[in-house]
Amino acid sequence: MESAAQHQTRFVPARVPFTPSPPDAVQPGMLARVLDEIDHGLFLLDLTGRILHANYPARRELASARVLRNAEGQLCAGEPCAQVKIRQALKDAEHDCRSIVELDPTGEALSLAFIPLAAVHGSGTVDTVLVMCSRHAGCEMLTMQMFARARHLTRAEQNVLARLCAGHGAEEIACLEGIRMSTVRTHIKNVRQKTGSSSIREVVHRVSRMPQIVSALRLVGED
Numbered sequence: 001m002e003s004a005a006q007h008q009t010r011f012v013p014a015r016v017p018f019t020p021s022p023p024d025a026v027q028p029g030m031l032a033r034v035l036d037e038i039d040h041g042l043f044l045l046d047l048t049g050r051i052l053h054a055n056y057p058a059r060r061e062l063a064s065a066r067v068l069r070n071a072e073g074q075l076c077a078g079e080p081c082a083q084v085k086i087r088q089a090l091k092d093a094e095h096d097c098r099s100i101v102e103l104d105p106t107g108e109a110l111s112l113a114f115i116p117l118a119a120v121h122g123s124g125t126v127d128t129v130l131v132m133c134s135r136h137a138g139c140e141m142l143t144m145q146m147f148a149r150a151r152h153l154t155r156a157e158q159n160v161l162a163r164l165c166a167g168h169g170a171e172e173i174a175c176l177e178g179i180r181m182s183t184v185r186t187h188i189k190n191v192r193q194k195t196g197s198s199s200i201r202e203v204v205h206r207v208s209r210m211p212q213i214v215s216a217l218r219l220v221g222e223d
Contacts, residue, residue, distance in 0.1 A: 036056040042132055043130070043131040043133075044128055044130055046129075048074070049075050049090055050074055051075050052128065061110075077103060086101060096118075097116070099113075099114050100113050110133060112133055115129065116129055139165045144162050144207065152194060156177075157190050160187040160188060170185065
């Protein structure tokens, strides 16, 4: 004979569908602060190339005048041939075509991805373009410091790891840090052991894949 417990109806909580807030509910100031935390340079342009918004890394790129510049509110390249590429990418975006432009006037390439954005989702009418800049090599120092603190790395070990993440070899690190090669090897061994990694390449890979947290101090003096 079945017990009363076997006849009890099991309660299953109803699934409540997630309804995202409408875009208007996100304050522009908050959205701008969110974009500043992304380590890729981001520009929002109209179809003529006028800069509607630039996050911190994008403003830093403009300030360096290495490849890109702000010419009376327009995103421009330093060289005529590069400017032609930008204009073509904007024309392609107007027709809802994505493209990637590589600019290399100084030997250090900067890639730009042009992503068309429709005025209304699903409308197909593009009125703005998101431009994503390639990310610079290496890791943000704050990310490195947080990783090192969690693994109890010494300051010297952290410095060696930072150099490795920047692409330097052991001999270069010894020269840059003013220490012996044997000391560099000891630091590398300690970093591997403390992080539980089989190789230093694995450590660098782990750090490079972490969220790149930036310091709020970088915004001091920014417009």
